Amino acid sequence: MSASSARATLRDSVAVALAGVALGLIANAVSPRGLALRRDYFSAVAPVAAVTPAPTASSGLSAARRARLGAQGIALLSHERAVGFFRDPLFTAGRIVFIDARDEAHYAAGHIPGARPFDHYRLDKYVADILGACAAADRIVVYCNGGECEDSELAAGDLLQFGVPAAKLFVYAGGIAEWREKNLPLETGPRGGGHRVAP
Amino acid sequence: MKPDPSALRRWLPLLARLALGAMFVHLGVVKALDPVGFLKLVRQFDLVTAPLLLNFTAAVLPWVEIFCGGLLLLGVRTGGTALLALVLLMGFTGAVALRAWALSRTGSLPFCALRFDCGCGTGEVAVCAKLLQNAGLIVLAGSLFIPPPPAKPAA
Numbered sequence: 176m177s178a179s180s181a182r183a184t185l186r187d188s189v190a191v192a193l194a195g196v197a198l199g200l201i202a203n204a205v206s207p208r209g210l211a212l213r214r215d216y217f218s219a220v221a222p223v224a225a226v227t228p229a230p231t232a233s234s235g236l237s238a239a240r241r242a243r244l245g246a247q248g249i250a251l252l253s254h255e256r257a258v259g260f261f262r263d264p265l266f267t268a269g270r271i272v273f274i275d276a277r278d279e280a281h282y283a284a285g286h287i288p289g290a291r292p293f294d295h296y297r298l299d300k301y302v303a304d305i306l307g308a309c310a311a312a313d314r315i316v317v318y319c320n321g322g323e324c325e326d327s328e329l330a331a332g333d334l335l336q337f338g339v340p341a342a343k344l345f346v347y348a349g350g351i352a353e354w355r356e357k358n359l360p361l362e363t364g365p366r367g368g369g370h371r372v373a374p
Numbered sequence: 375m376k377p378d379p380s381a382l383r384r385w386l387p388l389l390a391r392l393a394l395g396a397m398f399v400h401l402g403v404v405k406a407l408d409p410v411g412f413l414k415l416v417r418q419f420d421l422v423t424a425p426l427l428l429n430f431t432a433a434v435l436p437w438v439e440i441f442c443g444g445l446l447l448l449g450v451r452t453g454g455t456a457l458l459a460l461v462l463l464m465g466f467t468g469a470v471a472l473r474a475w476a477l478s479r480t481g482s483l484p485f486c487a488l489r490f491d492c493g494c495g496t497g498e499v500a501v502c503a504k505l506l507q508n509a510g511l512i513v514l515a516g517s518l519f520i521p522p523p524p525a526k527p528a529a
Contacts, residue, residue: 187454
């Protein structure tokens with residue numbers, strides 16, 4: 176390859192990269208799935224280490240995350256207490272609120288009956304409904320997939336930033352995985368109007 | 375009938391270009407359809423920490439791959455596009471190897487026993503298989519720089 180041909184290849188390569196970046200920026204701007212480039216999506220959690228910490232056996236939550244939630248004053252909820260809250264008449268009365276912090280597709284595929292969707296990455300879509308429900312509630316249970324899923328922690332962080340008192344907030348660490356594992360009822364589709372799946 | 379080596383040398387670059395292009399388009403589309411999922415996986419590498427850069431990477435990189443793959447499929451600016459593909463592949467491969475090495479050291483696991491979702495668009499994969507696949511793609515991209523044989527003079 177001659178020097179001039181190598182230079183042309185390099186020039187083409189840079190041009191292709193720049194055109195690809197421009198295409199990406201346009202696609203991100205027009206797509207409903209696009210990311211808000213300036214937003215810090217992970218401000219509520221510390222930077223990850225190069226290696227994901229091992230979960231503790233008891234809750235499926237790593238010690239680091241447990242400490243982080245504790246520092247924010249957010250309590251962890253055991254499976255038994257989550258079920259207790261679910262069966263409490265205050266849940267039906269709206270004084271206890273369950274919040275599903277997973278994305279729309281996962282929510283629709285199966286959530287705790289009556290739980291409200293609240294995707295941390297699509298705040299605008301849900302925040303009005305969620306803040307209204309949280310204002311009327313005494314206890315707010317946030318969950319995601321369980322295990323190392325951070326979405327419940329991120330959603331709880333959002334609620335704190337919106338002024339929801341930490342004393343009301345609980346993170347159900349076992350999440351939907353534990354809920355399913357224990358054969359508890361699920362609701363598919365939208366909240367309330369969805370199909371309820373018996374255990 | 376013996377295969378004509380020069381014909382093979384003419385067809386191989388075309389096949390390499392199409393295979394590489396199709397792979398780039400496929401893997402780019404998988405990531406572009408779920409930018410949030412890709413964002414979470416990019417973050418796991420801990421190579422980019424500034425929010426703007428992290429979001430930019432997750433939002434734009436899949437489209438660069440799709441564009442690159444599309445140009446390779448169409449045969450437009452093949453040299454420059456192949457060079458970009460080569461650079462991207464070497465970057466991806468290095469990042470996957472580094473993360474796997476870190477996971478292997480911390481978990482005291484054999485390197486090739488590791489499986490994780492590298493954000494490559496292939497879901498959870500065995501690390502060594504992924505690195506081999508990437509090595510194959512790097513060879514394909516590199517092969518696009520081999521000049522075709524001179525055409526036979528007409529009889």
